[in-house]
Amino acid sequence: MTQPPRRFQAERLQGPLALRQAQALRYQVFSHEFGAQITGIEQGLDMDEFDPHCLHLGVRDLQSGELVATTRLLDRRAAADLGHFYSEQEFALHGLASLEGPLLEIGRTCVAPAYRNGATIAVLWSELAEVLNEGDYRYLMGCASIPMRDGGLQAHAVMQRLRERHLCTEHLRAEPRHPLPALELPGNLIAEIPPLLKAYMRLGARICGEPCWDREFQVADVFILLKRDELCPRYARHFKAAV
Numbered sequence: 001m002t003q004p005p006r007r008f009q010a011e012r013l014q015g016p017l018a019l020r021q022a023q024a025l026r027y028q029v030f031s032h033e034f035g036a037q038i039t040g041i042e043q044g045l046d047m048d049e050f051d052p053h054c055l056h057l058g059v060r061d062l063q064s065g066e067l068v069a070t071t072r073l074l075d076r077r078a079a080a081d082l083g084h085f086y087s088e089q090e091f092a093l094h095g096l097a098s099l100e101g102p103l104l105e106i107g108r109t110c111v112a113p114a115y116r117n118g119a120t121i122a123v124l125w126s127e128l129a130e131v132l133n134e135g136d137y138r139y140l141m142g143c144a145s146i147p148m149r150d151g152g153l154q155a156h157a158v159m160q161r162l163r164e165r166h167l168c169t170e171h172l173r174a175e176p177r178h179p180l181p182a183l184e185l186p187g188n189l190i191a192e193i194p195p196l197l198k199a200y201m202r203l204g205a206r207i208c209g210e211p212c213w214d215r216e217f218q219v220a221d222v223f224i225l226l227k228r229d230e231l232c233p234r235y236a237r238h239f240k241a242a243v
Contacts, residue, residue, distance in 0.1 A: 010127035101138030
């Protein structure tokens with residue numbers, strides 16, 4: 001029997017219950033899949049001091065009611081209240097103060113394993129587009145992760161590919177506080193770019209330097225910057241009036 005197509009709905013996660021659902025999904029992905037050492041593990045939640053200052057977005061499966069994707073957004077004003085952006089814990093962001101216009105940091109993006117497809121990401125991107133449009137944000141920045149479970153082979157191989165086509169330090173240069181350890185790559189290694197990082201590149205985002213080794217999350221974090229007026233036209237439909 002053919003299963004009916006899944007129906008999704010994007011939402012802005014408001015209130016403590018919705019936030020806990022997002023934190024539970026993040027815990028499932030980051031702790032179970034990546035082995036991350038995170039705060040809130042005894043409660044089955046991924047939580048930190050940034051959560052109360054962020055706007056949290058989600059995608060819900062309307063059939064099951066389950067939250068299947070989430071991300072959080074932090075603007076410059078909230079970052080000033082905190083003293084820094086989340087990314088600044090991992091990178092020295094040279095040129096950040098010179099970026100003109102409103103900017104938004106995206107982070108903690110994750111999708112439940114059974115929902116990692118273009119449809120889920122498109123719904124999440126659509127809601128992100130609404131936020132970008134409402135705030136007239138010129139830049140979207142944040143980190144995208146590459147697993148380090150293999151000791152860093154894939155991270156180094158992916159970076160070789162990204163440097164060729166997607167490296168740009170014209171607007172901002174991200175200097176990692178914990179660079180990846182040097183590693184000699186075998187010649188036959190195939191670089192598999194993680195889906196979320198690939199999605200950012202397709203939108204037109206650039207990487208702004210070398211990755212940072214996040215030991216707690218067992219990943220290599222790549223700093224990305226998306227300039228709104230450089231959004232790839234092919235994918236601009238995901239961003240509606242935000243372009």
